[in-house]
Amino acid sequence: MIEKKQPPAIFVMGPTAAGKTELAVELAQQLPVDVISVDSALVYRGMDIGTAKPGPELLREVPHALVDICEPEEAYSAARFRTDALEKMWESSRAGNIPLLVGGTMLYFRALEQGLSDLPESDTEVRSALQRRLQQQGSAALHRELQLQDPKSAKRIHPNDPQRILRALEVMEISGQPLSRLQEQQGEKLPYDILKLVKVPRERAVLHERIARRFDTMLQCGFEEEVQALMARPGFSPQLPSMRAVGYRQMIGYLQGVSSREEMREKGIIATRQLAKRQLTWLRRESSANWLYEEQEKILGRVLKLIDLKAFL
Numbered sequence: 001m002i003e004k005k006q007p008p009a010i011f012v013m014g015p016t017a018a019g020k021t022e023l024a025v026e027l028a029q030q031l032p033v034d035v036i037s038v039d040s041a042l043v044y045r046g047m048d049i050g051t052a053k054p055g056p057e058l059l060r061e062v063p064h065a066l067v068d069i070c071e072p073e074e075a076y077s078a079a080r081f082r083t084d085a086l087e088k089m090w091e092s093s094r095a096g097n098i099p100l101l102v103g104g105t106m107l108y109f110r111a112l113e114q115g116l117s118d119l120p121e122s123d124t125e126v127r128s129a130l131q132r133r134l135q136q137q138g139s140a141a142l143h144r145e146l147q148l149q150d151p152k153s154a155k156r157i158h159p160n161d162p163q164r165i166l167r168a169l170e171v172m173e174i175s176g177q178p179l180s181r182l183q184e185q186q187g188e189k190l191p192y193d194i195l196k197l198v199k200v201p202r203e204r205a206v207l208h209e210r211i212a213r214r215f216d217t218m219l220q221c222g223f224e225e226e227v228q229a230l231m232a233r234p235g236f237s238p239q240l241p242s243m244r245a246v247g248y249r250q251m252i253g254y255l256q257g258v259s260s261r262e263e264m265r266e267k268g269i270i271a272t273r274q275l276a277k278r279q280l281t282w283l284r285r286e287s288s289a290n291w292l293y294e295e296q297e298k299i300l301g302r303v304l305k306l307i308d309l310k311a312f313l
Helices: 020-030 056-061 078-093 104-115 124-137 137-150 151-156 162-175 179-183 203-218 223-231 248-255 263-284 298-309
Strands: 009-012 032-037 098-103 193-200 289-293
Touching: 009 020, 009 032, 009 104, 009 223, 020 032, 020 056, 020 193, 020 298, 032 078, 032 104, 078 098, 098 193, 104 263, 124 137, 137 151, 137 162, 137 263, 151 179, 162 179, 162 193, 193 263, 193 298, 203 223, 203 263, 223 248, 248 263, 289 298
Parallel strands: 009 098, 009 193, 032 098, 193 289
Antiparallel strands: none
């Protein structure tokens, strides 16, 4: 019996400021692909400058699905992303095209490819109690508690990542089981033949310099005014998941008088570099990924050869 061939999909992954969008656009100009964004910040309307969202002209030329699909006051999860992305992938495949997923939210890529374990839904009372403890004790104290209850999750979650610390403690309290144990129970895997591409500069210093330059460009293009407008919206809170995006946290602190403008800039650049480091750590664990160093010549040609070898076309 001949096994039915799975439809193709392309993942374009990489750290922030690595040039993923540029590569995706080049591929879209050469191949029958539909671009789907894999970015937990680009889903929000009104968050354009601080997320380095592709501009309207580029999006008209090369549409990106899952951009500007919800308001900053809404919560957007990995589970919702997987549902949305699968729908867009099926639409692309049925049209005879190749879904091309591009972005830097590694948790979303993992959720899409490997499926999601059956985790309990958030409980308002439990979450509120944990939020009060976070405000009183700080994230470091809650991270120490997580180390006692779920060492595996604590090792993976940074002490300065309150959102994920709270979720891990919440899961423990609701289910009585560590988050790490539940996550080992894999969900349904993605039924696609995937070509994974990782776009990155070979030298870390190049990426760091690009991150600093891009942050300065954001400041020059009105990032401060963008965040002021977000803070003026009904329902705004610094604790919203959308406002915890890198850069936005630091700008909110500056606008609330917690830090100077220069401190905000320095903290924003440092936080973005730390994000890139975490993304690279995830990417090094990716199996069968093809690393594309921008110092290499003719990256597009190499990718087209990889696609040809996969017999995608």
